[in-house]
Amino acid sequence: MTHHAFDQAVRLTPSSIGVYTGHTSAGYWNMVGPFGGATAATALNAVLQHPDLLGEPISLTVNYAGPIAAGAFTVTATPRRTNRSTQHWLVELLQTTAAGDEDVMLTATAVTAARRTTWSHDEATAPSVPRPETLASGMTLAALEWINRYDLRFAQGMVPTDWDGQGDASLSQVWVRDEPPRALDFCSLAAMADVFFPRVYLRRALPVPAGTVSLTVYFHADGAQLQQSATGFLLGQAQAQAFRNGFFDQSSQLWSEAGVLLATSHQIVYFKE
Amino acid sequence: MTHHAFDQAVRLTPSSIGVYTGHTSAGYWNMVGPFGGATAATALNAVLQHPDLLGEPISLTVNYAGPIAAGAFTVTATPRRTNRSTQHWLVELLQTTAAGDEDVMLTATAVTAARRTTWSHDEATAPSVPRPETLASGMTLAALEWINRYDLRFAQGMVPTDWDGQGDASLSQVWVRDEPPRALDFCSLAAMADVFFPRVYLRRALPVPAGTVSLTVYFHADGAQLQQSATGFLLGQAQAQAFRNGFFDQSSQLWSEAGVLLATSHQIVYFKE
Numbered sequence: 001m002t003h004h005a006f007d008q009a010v011r012l013t014p015s016s017i018g019v020y021t022g023h024t025s026a027g028y029w030n031m032v033g034p035f036g037g038a039t040a041a042t043a044l045n046a047v048l049q050h051p052d053l054l055g056e057p058i059s060l061t062v063n064y065a066g067p068i069a070a071g072a073f074t075v076t077a078t079p080r081r082t083n084r085s086t087q088h089w090l091v092e093l094l095q096t097t098a099a100g101d102e103d104v105m106l107t108a109t110a111v112t113a114a115r116r117t118t119w120s121h122d123e124a125t126a127p128s129v130p131r132p133e134t135l136a137s138g139m140t141l142a143a144l145e146w147i148n149r150y151d152l153r154f155a156q157g158m159v160p161t162d163w164d165g166q167g168d169a170s171l172s173q174v175w176v177r178d179e180p181p182r183a184l185d186f187c188s189l190a191a192m193a194d195v196f197f198p199r200v201y202l203r204r205a206l207p208v209p210a211g212t213v214s215l216t217v218y219f220h221a222d223g224a225q226l227q228q229s230a231t232g233f234l235l236g237q238a239q240a241q242a243f244r245n246g247f248f249d250q251s252s253q254l255w256s257e258a259g260v261l262l263a264t265s266h267q268i269v270y271f272k273e
Numbered sequence: 274m275t276h277h278a279f280d281q282a283v284r285l286t287p288s289s290i291g292v293y294t295g296h297t298s299a300g301y302w303n304m305v306g307p308f309g310g311a312t313a314a315t316a317l318n319a320v321l322q323h324p325d326l327l328g329e330p331i332s333l334t335v336n337y338a339g340p341i342a343a344g345a346f347t348v349t350a351t352p353r354r355t356n357r358s359t360q361h362w363l364v365e366l367l368q369t370t371a372a373g374d375e376d377v378m379l380t381a382t383a384v385t386a387a388r389r390t391t392w393s394h395d396e397a398t399a400p401s402v403p404r405p406e407t408l409a410s411g412m413t414l415a416a417l418e419w420i421n422r423y424d425l426r427f428a429q430g431m432v433p434t435d436w437d438g439q440g441d442a443s444l445s446q447v448w449v450r451d452e453p454p455r456a457l458d459f460c461s462l463a464a465m466a467d468v469f470f471p472r473v474y475l476r477r478a479l480p481v482p483a484g485t486v487s488l489t490v491y492f493h494a495d496g497a498q499l500q501q502s503a504t505g506f507l508l509g510q511a512q513a514q515a516f517r518n519g520f521f522d523q524s525s526q527l528w529s530e531a532g533v534l535l536a537t538s539h540q541i542v543y544f545k546e
């Protein structure tokens with residue numbers, strides 16, 4: 001356990017087996033709730049801290065059901081089925097409203113597995129982009145606090161500086177690491193899968209309201225491969241496939257500095273107008 | 274309700290609100306259980322038949338927890354949160370084992386929503402391939418019964434005919450429709466998102482054991498757009514991004530014959546060796 005702001009953001013205190021209390025973190029605040037990546041990482045952390053955990057994360061799907069308010073929340077993680085080498089998890093994040101109701105703010109499922117060494121191959125190879133040292137740091141996107149927790153260096157597809165409605169593509173390529181640097185683990189990798197701002201901003205060059213509805217992360221790397229990334233930059237790439245009547249998707253990849261595909265991710269995002 | 278074999282495969286009989294009984298279908302049998310696409314469609318059907326349903330499907334994630342045995346099963350669908358225009362669902366498929374236990378065979382989450390007309394654009398456009406009428410029908414893949422329920426016409430990336438270990442890419446482009454033809458709906462679209470055989474077969478040209486662990490479908494089309502597809506072919510495309518120590522991913526797109534991107538999908542698949 002380090003004293004990095006990220007560890008504080010995903011910290012959970014067990015109250016019984018599979019039931020935890022957590023607290024939103026001002027350092028990862030987004031527009032109307034916590035940064036979705038930090039919330040996804042918190043959901044994953046509930047699985048990783050469970051005493052019955054089998055193996056390491058393979059997939060995580062997080063559904064954002066409602067805007068989490070600043071303050072305390074409860075997370076439950078339940079292994080719904082444990083096989084010889086795979087385990088299926090259900091996770092929920094609940095928050096007590098001002099009216100005293102227990103509201104579901106997030107539902108999630110995860111699969112963990114004991115991996116075996118097999119033939120391996122990355123078909124999606126990292127794009128050729130300038131090294132992070134040669135690129136400017138920073139992302140211009142309102143005054144969102146969580147952005148300050150990342151060192152983002154865009155090679156392509158930065159947030160528009162002119163919101164002129166003249167966008168023509170949704171592709172971003174960006175180096176990312178925690179700020180200050182922090183050794184990569186499954187939780188921080190899950191969070192980084194959500195650092196790509198809504199593709200509709202880029203494609204339209206219009207700041208239309210948008211928010212992630214569902215996020216899926218596939219973990220290709222095991223713990224040893226994450227350790228090899230240490231505190232290095234990851235190269236991220238994100239692009240949309242379709243924008244249609246209130247929702248669009250975005251697909252992303254995260255490679256290590258050494259060019260190993262660590263995770264692929266997909267999300268479906270609400271947008272207005 | 275038609276008498277098509279697909280309707281029979283996804284049929285659910287409510288026993289109480291959100292609790293249904295169903296039965297596996299010999300017509301959609303795969304190697305050691307039902308075709309995963311039919312199972313995903315069954316899970317979605319439990320949501321669509323629920324009396325409290327809001328809107329139409331936006332996303333569906335299905336986790337295959339265990340091999341469903343031939344016979345009856347129970348499906349539960351629970352709206353965990355209903356907002357003004359979105360609704361978050363939890364679905365499980367349970368089966369009573371020979372020993373009398375109630376085993377979780379599938380967990381799923383779904384998001385449904387009331388869509389509004391907005392600016393829309395397909396960034397992922399359909400590849401240029403020969404029309405289905407000019408291509409041979411059929412897929413050579415063991416004696417899997419479910420394959421006979423589809424008319425599959427490969428433009429590229431057919432199952433290897435020589436299992437010689439000499440594969441070099443995982444991309445398939447294939448026209449697909451129900452056999453016999455059936456008007457497209459959300460359930461059949463979800464099933465078609467899983468017609469792409471395991472990418473490892475193609476990439477390695479080796480028939481290694483493989484099975485989907487988790488499948489996510491994003492529905493870009495609304496019901497009216499599905500109706501426009503009627504009984505026409507869809508053009509599907511699938512490709513892997515990474516094969517690593519027992520698991521690989523595959524991403525897919527399904528366009529209408531008119532070139533509208535109806536759904537995008539992702540899955541993570543277990544493989545051996």
